[in-house]
Amino acid sequence: MTTPQLLSDEELERSAVVANNSMNRERGLTGVNSYARELGFDPVAHLSALSVSPSWLDLCSGEGRALREAAGRLPTAAVLTGIDLVGPPGPAPATPGVELVTASVAGWAAPRAYGLITCVHGLHYVGDRLGLLARAASWLTPEGLLVAHLDPDSIRWTDGTSAGRAVLAALRAAGFTYISRHHRLTLRGPRSVRLPFQYLGADPHAGPNYSGQPAVASFYRRLGS
Structure with a gap:
């Protein structure tokens, strides 16, 4: 296999696959097409069980319906x-406690800690996932939970072969x-994570992943190689 022409995060976000993806656009909190179904638990039940005030960060949140x-x-x-x-698509209805930020997750930094962080199928469209x-x-x-959908087969080495096995081993070693x-x-609880990989760029023409939707392949090299 050969490496396709890779895009930077800025170029990737302008690509048709990323700009037009419909993941989470209208996904609700519970029901058939919901966060509860995709996560395997009710986010509100998790947040309500925390010993501190509930806080939820949803990365790649679409229209933010579940948060509202x-x-x-x-x-x-x-x-x-x-x-x-x-x-x-337009001004979101004002909902107390809810902030919907239009920004790239590639450069955004959380201003606080959260008891729940989710990324429901959003990593499929992120370059440096x-x-x-x-x-x-x-x-x-300290008692927070991070849940994200990850497709290991879409993480690749420079020659185009799958890096999924090595990546999963590194993530597990880091506590995931x-x-x-x-x-x-x-992942449960905060920690400093350093993974032994260098991000090289992404291919928005990788084709459908396990979800059946067109997705992005991310390319890395192992540090020190």
Whole structure:
């Protein structure tokens, strides 16, 4: 296999696959097409069980519908933040406690710690997904939980072969848990994560992944190689 022409994060975000992806645009909190179904648990139940005020950061949050629905079931002190490259199609309804930020997750930094951090199928469209995971690991509260969908087959070496096995081994060594059946990566509690890989760029023409939707392949090299 040969390496395709790789795009920087800025170029990637202008590509048709990323700019036009519909993941999470209208996904609700519970029900058939919901966060509860994709995550395997009710986000509000998790947040309500925390010993501190609920706080949820949703990366690649789409229109933020799930956050707005959660706000109605949580105390008024709850902090719910959604980050999305495109964001709502128009001015989002004002919901107390909910902040929807239109920004690239590649350069965004959390201003506080969160009890729940989610990225429901959003990593499929992020270039440096390992860099985002490493940063997000430090944004958790002591009892916080990070859950993200990850496709190891879309992480590749410079020659185009899969880096998935090596990447999963490094993530597990850093404290993450991966359930291959559901493609869910989880982490409990904050930590400083340094993964032994250098991001090289992304290919938006990699084709469909396990979700059946066109996705992005991210290319890395092992540090020291």
